[in-house]
Amino acid sequence: MPFNNHDGSYYLTCPARLDAERGPAALTQALAERPAGVPLALHVHLPFCRQACRFCVSQRVPSQDNRQAEPYLTRLDREMVLIRRLLDDHPAVQRLHWGGGAPAFLSLDQMGDLFDRLDARFGLSGARERDFSIELDPREADVLTLRHLQALGFNRLSLGVQELDPRVQKAINRIQPRVLTESLVDEAERLGFHSLNLDLIVGLPLQTPEGFGETLDQVIAMAPARITLRRYAHLPRRYRLQRGINKKDLPDAAAHLAITGEARHRLDDAGYVAIGLGQFSRADDSLALALREGRLARDLQGYTHYPPGDQLGLGVAAISRVGDTITRNAITLNDYEAALDASQLPAAAGHRLDGVERMRRDAIEALACRHELNPSVLTKPHELNATVTLADALTRLAALCEEGLLERQGECLRVTPDGVWDLARLLAAIAPEATPMS
Secondary structure, rough: HHHHEOOOOOOOOOOOOOOOHHHHHHHHHHHOOOOOOOOEEEEEOOOOOOOOOOOOOOEEEEOHHHHHHHHHHHHHHHHHHHHHOOOOOOOOEEEEEEEEOOOHHHOOHHHHHHHHHHHHHEEOOOOOOOOOEEEEEOOOOOHHHHHHHHHHHHHHEEEEEOOHHHHHHHOOOOOOOHHHHHHHHHHHHHOOOOOOOEEEEEEEOOOHHHHHHHHHHHHHHOOOOEEEEOOOOOOOOHHHHHHHHOOOOOOEEEEEHHHHHHHHHHHHHHOOOEEEEEEEEEEOOOHHHHHOOOOOOOOEEEOOOOOOOOOEEOOOOOOEEEEOOOEEEOHHHHHHHHHHHOOOOOOEEEEEHHHHHHHHHHHHHHHHOOOEOOOHHHHHHHHHHHHHHHHHHHHHHHHHHOOEEEEEEEOOOEEEEHHHHHHHHHHHHEEEEEEEOO
16 A cells, blocks of 8 residues: 555554563663663543544544543543653653544643653653654644644644535545644744644545545645645444445556646646655655754654654553564553553563564665665674565565566665655565554
8 A cells, every 4th residue: 555554654664563562671671771861752642532534443442521621631630650761861841642532522631731741751852953743633623733842842743634525525424624734834834833744544435536536635724834635444343433335436556646646737737745654744844854854763653853862652552662672552441451560561561672573673764764775784783684584575675676666776775756656665665574653
C-alpha cells in the first residue's frame, strides 16, 4: 500500500510479539540504563471521545461527560510519579504530543492541570524550538480551545479532516462541515501555530477518485504546512465500530489506485513534497528541509526533524521506546487502572532489540528517512556484515528494483519517486515479520 497505517506510526522495527512477561521489568531496566543527557520526548494518550466514527481503530473510551476523565487523569499522574522515580536528570522536554481519542474531550481546566502535572514531573521546555503538538477533532474544538492550547505552550496542531464529501461523511458517521476546519486553520495561523497538519483517509466507503480529488483541492486551498494521507484498513472483526460500514461500499483495487493517482497529481501540482508513508509537506516546512539536508528522523509518532531520542508513552495502550527497548502499556482501561492502583508500572509487554533487529531498524530508518540504503554504511557501527545479515531483505528489495521502486547505484539502493509513494512495501521487505505499532 502506498500510505502509512491508520495512526501514522508505521513502526516496523518492533517484533510482531512483545513479551507479556517483560513489560514492567523491561521498562525499569531501560530507564535504569538510560544515559544522562539523552533527550526525552513524551506522548500522552487520552482515549476519551464523544463521537463514534465507523472507521475508528483507536483505543477509545466512549463518553459524553468530561468529568469521567478525572480518575484517568489521576492515574496518569500516578504513572508519571512512578516513572520519574526511575529517571535521572534529563534536559527539559522539548517534544510533547497529546493523542487519542480526542484530547479536546477534556475541559480547558483539565488540559491546564494535565499540562502543569507534566511540567512538574518532567520539566517542559519553554524554548522557541520546542515541539508541543496535539491531535484535534474539529467537531470537539473551537477558537477558545486553540487560544488556551497556545497559552499553555502548544505550537503544532494536527486536525482530523478524513473526508469532505458529504456522502462519505454520512457513511462513516462523521458529519463535519468544511467551515469547522477552515475556522480552526484560520485561527491557528493567526495565533502563530506552525506546521499545521491536516489528516485525510484513503479507502473509505463511497469514496471516488473525483470526490477525493475535490476534497484534496479544498484542503490544499487551506495551505496547511503538512498533509497526511492514511490508509483505511477494514477489520470489522477486530474493531466493532467498523461493522457499521458496508463492505460493498469500499473502493475496489482499481478505484483505490485511481484515488492514489488523483492524490499524487494534485499534491505534486501544489508543490507538496512526498516525505514518505503518506506524509507530505510544503517545501518550506521543517520536514522537507530535514529531508533535503539528510537530518530527517522517524519515531513512534511519525516523521520529525528532531534528533532521535527516547520516548515515554503515558496512558492506556501507550508505547515507549527507551534505548533499544520497546514497551507497550496495558491496552484496556481496566488493566491500566489496576496496575497503577497496585503502584506498578502499567507496561504490559516489552522487548529489547538484539543486534540483528537493531541493524534492521537502522536499515528501515535509512530507507524511510534518507531514501537510500547502503549496506557498507550499516556494517561498521553494528560490527555485523550487513550484506550477509540482511541477505534476505536485500533479495526482496532487489525484486522491487525491477518494479521501479528502487534503483541501484553500486551497492547502494536509492528510492525512486514511485518508491516514495510505496515506501511501506520497501520497509516491509526489510522486516516482514514485524507489525505496525499503534
